Amino acid sequence: MDPQRIDALLGFLALADRLKTVERRGLVPLPDGTLRRENSAEHCWTIAVVALLLHREVAAETDLARVLSMLAVHDLVEVEAGDTYAYDPAGRATQVERELAAADIVFARLPPDLGPRLRALWEEFEAGETPEARFAMACDRTQGFLQNVLSGGRAWRDHGVALADTRPRMAPAEAVDPAFAALIGALYDRARQGGMFGEAPPA
Template sequence: MEEIKGIIDFMVEVEKLKAIERQTKPVGLNRYENSAEHSWHVCLSALMLKDFANEQVDITRVMKMLLIHDLGEIEAGDTVIYSSETDENKQVERSGVQQLFQLLPQASRDEYSNLWEEFEEGSSPEARFAKAIDRVPPLLHNIYGEGHSWKKHNISKEKVFAFNSERISRGSNILWQEVESRLNEAVEKGVLK
């Protein structure tokens, strides 16, 4: 009975992810996406794109990683990816995730903690693919949203290409080729400078 209480408490706590505003606006909308919407979008994207991973992946593990990878934002908030890859920010996220996972039964706590770390480290085919997928929606939001977040945060095309090419191509070369093509079109149109 105690285990189910902890799981229900966890379910209540993760509702807070819906209040975390991200840095990009969904395509066609004039509001910022929340982190829970992002989690749904990347899971659906991974499911649709699984056959394009560089290596064979266990899509269930990929989706688990994508569902939990941003839970640390409940504590840390969302920051612009191009400046948030700091040790300090990652420690705040790690601490927040560990605190949340304490609500779960030990077996689940261990599984999800390990998956979260695996994602962060990009240490498996599933983690590399999940990290690739995680980058695509924000790029699409900007490509099809007049570069709103790039302009707001003064993100250069050099930074966008350098940061995303490695992360996406490590998980899916063919996905990077398609995204790169769309980024080049955004440059030609003046959306990305």
């Protein structure tokens, strides 16, 4: 491997490592009973575990290696664009523009044979049109919901996220396969029983 390629790969890995510093609104329960913010790297790792667990539970045949590759890169743009909270309308209004600009920066750091390949995986995930992308999306949204349940719904309550607010986000994941519908349904049951949702904002 030539020195320029080594430098490019190490530089990109250093850039990707910054994902550990991107905080999400989701909270992680600690052994002492306190909560801390989840970071995007932890989020990506947990989604990969969800994918490994559910890959054989769904009816559609998917390429697991491609799914895991998509999950590994799907949030890399956040090192430049930051995380956009799923229930922040103002942030979501500019998310596409910000993340496209970030993708130009992030994937350009790779050698020319790798940058387009990783960007294509990111674009496939964002488009959500292939079986692998739909499965990856369902894993992503399931993990986010799970994180809220594990932390007792604190982020939902802090941001006034009502049960009804979560339905548009979770319905596409539930529609991917009955396995996702069953898992997400069980999480909804736990969230309702635990009084985890916030109050809907006044009309």
